[in-house]
Amino acid sequence: MGNLWSTTKEPPPPMVLVPPLFDFPPLAARTRMLESSYNVLFGKLALRCLFEDYFEEARHFSTRIMLKPIDDPHVDLIATVAGPLDHKPEEKIVGNAQFRWQSDVDDPHTFVDLFVSNTEPILLMRSCAYYQRFGFGAFGIFPVLLKQRVSSKDYGIMGLRYGSSNLSVGATVIPFFVGDEIPKSAWLVSKMGRLTAGVQYEPTFGSKDGAKYKNLANWSCAIGYGLGSGSPLSPSFNFGLELAKNSQFIASFYQHVVVQRRVKNPLEENDIVGITNYIDFGFELQTRIDDDKSSNNLQDSTFQVATSWQANKNFLLKGKVGPLSSSIALAFKSWWKPSFTFSMSAVKDRIKRETAFGFSVRVDNIREASYQRADPNFVMLTPNKEHLAEGIHWKIGKRPVLQSDVNSGNFDGVPKELRPLGKIL
Incomplete structure (x- = not known):
């Protein structure tokens, strides 16, 4: 009876904050079906985002507005304006906009978009249809309005592709141009366990007997080793080696680490003990x-190193170092609806020995994410089950904090923004 009338309540279990990634999924993933899988795999997409996002050009600014209507989530609009901070006659402010219709809200592989700009091309139409059940897809990129059409690519490109979880093969052609560039490009990528290998053919250089496919300069090959599920809640690792155009050797490495640290924030509640x-x-x-260029200058051999740290849902710090310059960027994001992001970067030119700044402003409601306080992937174990806690990071009182389920590939209940991308190679 004493327990029945007792007003004493058990304290709430400790919780771990799991903030969403600043930009996940990346915008480049929405158009990956228009691109060769060879150019996206081997960690290339992740490295592109790490080396380029929020690193603004010195003495330049950029603004980006990404909006979609509440009544029709199948369509969205992205508008950008970029230019120099100090106006120069040789540089002008570039503005463009992109209107997109997507067949499935959660599947970005079938869409049509129209791109308008005050630079070439003035009007560009892109379209892609992919049938995941069969693995086949078709896509096209058509410059509708151009001031002048110089190359064969200015007449448009069409492509066919097949994709599964372990294989991607495809080719592109120029349908409105009579010439010897058939195909315009072709690729074959295969995945075997944790290894991924692929080749790509792009007939850029000619051959003595006219058969461009015999020229090794038109071929590229790569091999990669990768771990991870593709979700920001799960660590990932990618290492790649590439021989591009039989003239350039590229070695790359990318790692995404998920760590937990204690929360010492007086604004948080007492049951919040950690943050991801x-x-x-x-x-x-x-x-x-x-052998054509055997000199050992920076143009013949170069490298770049970059790292980023997202401390919470609001702050992101990035740094990049290369032989010619080094950059640092700081971004602040408020998760309103739509979200608002302000970033500033500093670039130090080692040749000119000067430092310049750039900044950007972004508004986004295309990618919606929530700040998880009691994420189902982070559970508290009682002391009598402590022997099962293989993923313990630290202990709070008598209860350890355990990360579970995500590492085993179970993403049920996880917000769609934090789930892995589609299982299409």
């Missing part, structure tokens, strides 16, 4: 191997 942080590290080395 995301740390990314990338390295890329490019070296020329052809």
Whole structure:
């Protein structure tokens, strides 16, 4: 009876904050079906985001607005304006907009978009249809309005592709141009366990007997080793080696680390004991191997190293170092609806020995994410089950904090923004 009338309540279990990633999924993933899988795999997409996002050009600014209507989530609009901070006659402010219709809200592989700009091309239409059940897809990129059409690519490109979880093969052609560039490009990528290997053919250089496919300079090949599920809640690792155009050797490395740290924030509640942080590290080395340019200057061999740290849902710090310059960027994001992001970067030029700044402003409601306080992937174990806690990071009182389920690939209940991308190679 004493327990029946007792007003004493058990304190709430400790919780771990799991903030969403700043930009996940990346915008480049929405158009990956328009691109060769060879150019996206081997950690290339992740490295591109790490080396480029929020690193603004020195003495330049950029603004980006990404909005979609509440009544129709199948369509969205992205508008950008970028230019120099100090107006120069040789530089002008560039503005463009992109209107997109997507067949499935959660599947970005079938869509149509229209791109307008005050630079070439003035009007560009892109379309892709992919049938995941059969693995086949078709896509096209058509410049509708151009001031002048110089190359064959200005007449448009069409492509066919097949994709599964272990194989991607495809080719592109120029349908409105009579010439010897058939195909315009072709690729074959296969995945075997944790290894991924692929080749790509792009007939850029000619051959003595007219058969461009016999020229090794038109071929590229790569091999990669990768771990991880593709979700920001799960660590990932990618290492790649590439021989591009038979003239350049590229070695790259990318790692996404998920760590937990204690929360010492007086604004948080007492039951909040930890927070998840995301740390990314990338390295890329490019070296020329052809005999035409054997000098050892920076153009023949170069490298870049970058790292980023997301401390919470609001702050992101990035740094990048190369032989010619080094950069640092700080971004602040408020998760309103729509979200608002302000970033500033500093670039130090080692040749000119000067430092310049750039900044950007972004508004986004295309990617919606929530700040998880009691994420189902982080559970508290009682002391009598302590022997099952293989993923313990630290202990709070008598209860350890355990990360579970995500590492085993179970993403049920996880917000769609934090789930892995589609299982299509």
